[in-house]
Amino acid sequence: MSLKNQSSMSEFLLLGLPIRPEQQGVFFALFLGMYLTTVLGNLLIILLIRLDSCLHTPMYFFLSHLAFSDISLSSVTVPKTLMNMQTQQQSIPYVGCISQVYFFIFFGCLDNLLLTMMAYDRYLAVCHPLHYTTIMKDRLCIILVAGSWFFSCVQALLHTLLVEQLSFCAGTIIPHFFCDLAVVLKSSCSDTSLNELLILTEGGFIFILPLSGILASYIRMAGIILKVPSFKRISKALSTCGSHLFVVFLYYGTIAGVYFFPSSGNSKNKNIIASVMYMVVTPMLNPFIYSLRNKDMKHALQKIFRAKDSPLV
Template structure:
């Protein structure tokens, strides 16, 4: 089925975040630097975990998957923006726009699910430490990740198929640097009621359910930690969850700022600054957040960097 036959628009214009050439040059250098930092930081996390046998446990298995997803997440938007700037173009094909949306939202869903899975892992580690190895087996961890991929893809496929029903007849300008569902719905000359209803029901449920699971997990974790008699024991228990909590706050904080901002008067309005935080800054910061206070991960990273220096 050719989705371009249903619309008179064959391509979209990504207007970006700035109109002045000087601002565009500055944004190009900024986004290039952040993208390289994101890829390098997350690759180092993956290498460190894969090369250190002490890190072959569920917590770091989920972290390496999160790093992989973050690399893919940023790679769906930033390279296209950088290439367009180099070529002096603002266009993206109709099919390319839908493809970009598909992968963007799939990886966003995976971030969402992995954060929930990591919260469950911390819940079992803190609340049921004696049963941790029997509950968090390699097979069960792999099943959680595979299940997350399946649900993420099916959810996004539903919304993309619904959007292929729409027609785009006149304006093709997207006031952003990537294709997002809400600006596209605003451009459509078809009835978008079904799409909006599915975004506000099924789509919202997919985002909210993992967040609720994270909240419930940390309620139980907090309750268990408060029962620990020693202050040192409480600090040790909380320290294993600190990095994850920071990432959760950053991820969901930017999601709320982008898609649930009460100041937006309609579905098609999003805050560009908050979107940059959500799509670029958060994936870049995740490796630094997880490695900053994690002694085991820092030791593994030093080994990886040391080997690279030695081989050079």
């Protein structure tokens, strides 16, 4: 086949999800339901945080940005997947594919950094409560979030520019339901050694450093809690931290399985399932794990309903 570089390549062919034709309707309804839950659940988080002044704290400030990032991460791929399932047309324009690569990396990196900042916020609140208000000021929170957005943008731009330098064979097929960076690289006819080296070095650094920070924060918090053993205190900590750690391990575990410990060529479906977990399932679970089970968030929701039901004077 003749080679076409990025300037002449018009579109790719996405193979989509590994499901049978008779199952298309069921999976369409399932993905649509999960996507709507993700969008509505995270929008509710943002709305409650903005309306309730009691939630104007560093933790909920980070959470509002995480909610927006989760909506955006799912919106990068799910609407296109739903459209392809409905129309049975699996093609995606070259520009659309490159855009998916960029925004997937951007919001994926942003999620990593925001999860780390939330863990750091909890660490300060539990381990250094007397210094919490003097450290976690509004200015510092804004700087941390702005730095995360900027750093995520730079990282996504770096990977995307390298992908644009690659050449692809005519009629390139992407064996995935979206233009995942690793799969796009495997579909290229060019030498991708530089791209793969960047993923293993810079990408590994972005993966390992935030995860190490999160785990270190939880380990330190556990040490502080266990110094004064109390069944009620320990059970409450296990309930909260266990849920958070479940999402962290689910998110980072699936990413590690896809990018750092990929399956063999005969197990591509496992990589697709892992991608569904961190692209669709985890953003859907975050509203329940991080906020809707939170007493402050429930109280804010109750206040809105009370204000709506109270008669006007």
